[in-house]
Amino acid sequence: MKAAVITFPGSNCDRDLAVALEQAGAEVTRVWHKDSALPAGTELVAVPGGFSYGDYLRCGAIAAQSPIARNLREHADKGGYVLGICNGFQVLTELGLLPGALMRNQGLTFLCKPAPLKVATTDSAYTSGYAPGQTITIPVAHHDGNFQISEGELARLRDEDRIAFTYAPAINGSVGDIAGILSANRRVLGMMPHPERAADTALGGLDGRPLFTGLVEALAYA
Numbered sequence: 397m398k399a400a401v402i403t404f405p406g407s408n409c410d411r412d413l414a415v416a417l418e419q420a421g422a423e424v425t426r427v428w429h430k431d432s433a434l435p436a437g438t439e440l441v442a443v444p445g446g447f448s449y450g451d452y453l454r455c456g457a458i459a460a461q462s463p464i465a466r467n468l469r470e471h472a473d474k475g476g477y478v479l480g481i482c483n484g485f486q487v488l489t490e491l492g493l494l495p496g497a498l499m500r501n502q503g504l505t506f507l508c509k510p511a512p513l514k515v516a517t518t519d520s521a522y523t524s525g526y527a528p529g530q531t532i533t534i535p536v537a538h539h540d541g542n543f544q545i546s547e548g549e550l551a552r553l554r555d556e557d558r559i560a561f562t563y564a565p566a567i568n569g570s571v572g573d574i575a576g577i578l579s580a581n582r583r584v585l586g587m588m589p590h591p592e593r594a595a596d597t598a599l600g601g602l603d604g605r606p607l608f609t610g611l612v613e614a615l616a617y618a
């Protein structure tokens with residue numbers, strides 16, 4: 397699988413994400429926010445966590461206007477795979493590639509801790525490496541992770557089985573305890589927890605690894 401990992405000024409999980417993808421067998425190219433093209437043959441664009449452009453305006457809002465964001469949108473519009481983690485999820489909602497918004501955590505504090513999650517669907521390239529209903533632990537590190545969405549759009553997410561992960565127990569006030577969602581074509585995933593921080597025993601956990609290995613395997617047979 398050919399993957400491109402975007403770096404914005406303020407990204408801080410870009411290298412970890414590239415390493416996690418490489419360890420799963422992906423061929424990774426790093427892309428700068430001012431680039432105006434993705435490498436030929438890119439199958440997955442990965443948008444990492446961090447504090448892009450200092451979180452000014454709203455988390456992810458300025459990154460969504462960057463030069464590479466146009467290529468990201470084109471890639472998604474063509475049916476390409478896009479993975480947004482934490483700040484990356486915020487960027488994808490700002491771009492309108494995923495519905496809803498990430499608001500300030502209910503407790504108004506930055507949360508940095510391991511978060512137990514439930515795998516809510518295994519029907520995607522990103523979650524096929526898990527067992528249905530499996531409980532996993534993945535670290536979170538955010539102040540704007542409180543996912544909110546209209547009732548109608550929430551019903552649609554549920555009807556279409558597009559909720560990928562939920563917090564168990566709740567941590568930040570997200571509606572339906574939602575931690576990650578899929579696009580209608582199931583090729584775009586946004587999630588607040590950081591699977592790249594739980595993809596190596598040296599990092600204290602392996603529960604994030606099946607996301608990357610499952611994705612690489614799923615795309616090999618796509």
Ligand SMILES: NC(=O)CC[C@H](N)C(=O)O
Nearest residue numbers: 445446482483538539540
């Ligand atoms: N780790 C991250 O990507 C953090 C995202 C964003 N800066 C927030 O705090 O909500």
